[in-house]
Amino acid sequence: MQPQLGVAASARGAEPEPAVTEEQELVQRSRDGDLAAYDELVRRFQERIYATIYHMTSNHEDANDLAQETFVKAYRALKSFKGDSSFYTWVYRIAVNKTINFLKQRKNRTHMSLNDLDFNVENDPELVALVSHNTPRRDARISELQEKLNAALQKLSEVHRMVVVMHDVQGMPHEEIGRIMGCNVGTVRSRLFYARQQLQALLSDYVKS
Amino acid sequence: MKENPQEFESLRRLLVLKRHEVPPPGYFESFSAGVVGRIEAEDVRESGGLLRQVLALFRARPAISWSFCVASVLVLFASSTLFDPSPAGVQLPALDGNFAASAPEPTSRLSAASLVFSTNYQTAALDADPATATNLPLRDSLFSTPFYQRVEPINFTP
Numbered sequence: 236m237q238p239q240l241g242v243a244a245s246a247r248g249a250e251p252e253p254a255v256t257e258e259q260e261l262v263q264r265s266r267d268g269d270l271a272a273y274d275e276l277v278r279r280f281q282e283r284i285y286a287t288i289y290h291m292t293s294n295h296e297d298a299n300d301l302a303q304e305t306f307v308k309a310y311r312a313l314k315s316f317k318g319d320s321s322f323y324t325w326v327y328r329i330a331v332n333k334t335i336n337f338l339k340q341r342k343n344r345t346h347m348s349l350n351d352l353d354f355n356v357e358n359d360p361e362l363v364a365l366v367s368h369n370t371p372r373r374d375a376r377i378s379e380l381q382e383k384l385n386a387a388l389q390k391l392s393e394v395h396r397m398v399v400v401m402h403d404v405q406g407m408p409h410e411e412i413g414r415i416m417g418c419n420v421g422t423v424r425s426r427l428f429y430a431r432q433q434l435q436a437l438l439s440d441y442v443k444s
Numbered sequence: 445m446k447e448n449p450q451e452f453e454s455l456r457r458l459l460v461l462k463r464h465e466v467p468p469p470g471y472f473e474s475f476s477a478g479v480v481g482r483i484e485a486e487d488v489r490e491s492g493g494l495l496r497q498v499l500a501l502f503r504a505r506p507a508i509s510w511s512f513c514v515a516s517v518l519v520l521f522a523s524s525t526l527f528d529p530s531p532a533g534v535q536l537p538a539l540d541g542n543f544a545a546s547a548p549e550p551t552s553r554l555s556a557a558s559l560v561f562s563t564n565y566q567t568a569a570l571d572a573d574p575a576t577a578t579n580l581p582l583r584d585s586l587f588s589t590p591f592y593q594r595v596e597p598i599n600f601t602p
Contacts, residue, residue, distance in 0.1 A: 270480050277476035285475070290462055299467075306479040307486070349465060356464040381461055403455075404462045431452045442454035 266313045290400040291334050293385040294348040305330040327415045335393045387437035395430035
């Protein structure tokens with residue numbers, strides 16, 4: 236999974252970048268009913284949309300359903316897409332609203348269905364610093380950490396979790412998060428601060444304060 | 445709100461772990477096809493039509509279409525081996541001369557078929573009873589098989 240966001244998607248320059256123009260063309264063709272063009276659009280953003288929903292739900296099956304529903308809904312609503320924001324921001328907003336509604340309905344019946352960790356986890360310097368080299372059951376410790384982390388995230392409110400996921404996990408800038416969530420940068424920052432404080436308290440056994 | 449960059453450093457490192465959670469291998473290869481399949485299935489559901497629904501399902505789930513193809517081939521193969529497709533025998537139209545009966549016994553299915561379809565009915569029929577039968581010229585049937593017609597004289601006087 237590549238959670239890093241492409242800057243081009245949200246960049247606003249004097250002249251539209253080729254990627255943006257191409258995206259607009261794909262949107263127009265999709266609006267005219269060209270499903271091949273829409274397939275291309277889905278391919279461009281599927282990983283980021285799926286990742287956000289997955290990190291919010293901690294459940295692969297739910298994330299799969301919601302991500303698919305997001306793109307289906309976006310296709311149906313393409314006629315109402317005016318192009319004020321990028322297609323990416325617009326479809327992201329649909330995903331966020333859909334996920335938050337889903338989580339409100341699902342409240343108190345959380346079932347985690349976590350994805351496996353990729354092979355690079357052992358070589359990530361950030362994680363190596365957290366997990367001791369000399370621990371014989373290192374895999375077990377990482378899995379345990381993964382579970383505790385997801386459980387702690389599930390204890391946050393939907394909006395606080397969303398901000399942490401988008402900023403700290405996916406690396407999105409505050410401004411982009413504000414555009415997607417329909418709030419100003421100050422609100423994003425304060426939500427992020429509060430969410431981190433809560434997470435720090437919940438994971439005090441694993442992180443230094 | 446003032447942020448101290450060091451304040452949540454450990455937490456930030458721990459959250460990096462989330463980036464390593466990946467869906468099953470190959471998941472994203474079929475994701476967009478699933479979305480497009482769902483859109484098509486919804487369109488079909490709105491417009492109706494069982495056959496189109498099945499086709500949309502096949503497009504959305506290639507595994508189902510492959511299973512269907514394999515099952516169809518197996519059924520065809522099984523039916524071709526279980527049931528003998530050759531006809532019990534072709535009854536040839538004949539006049540008085542029973543040339544079909546006088547034909548040599550076929551030694552195999554292939555030779556029997558060759559015998560049946562290579563026989564010149566026209567000659568055989570005309571030669572059968574030239575004195576009593578009036579034989580009109582032969583016509584081809586719809587399937588280009590020689591069709592034999594026999595006409596006998598009728599007395600119309602009371």
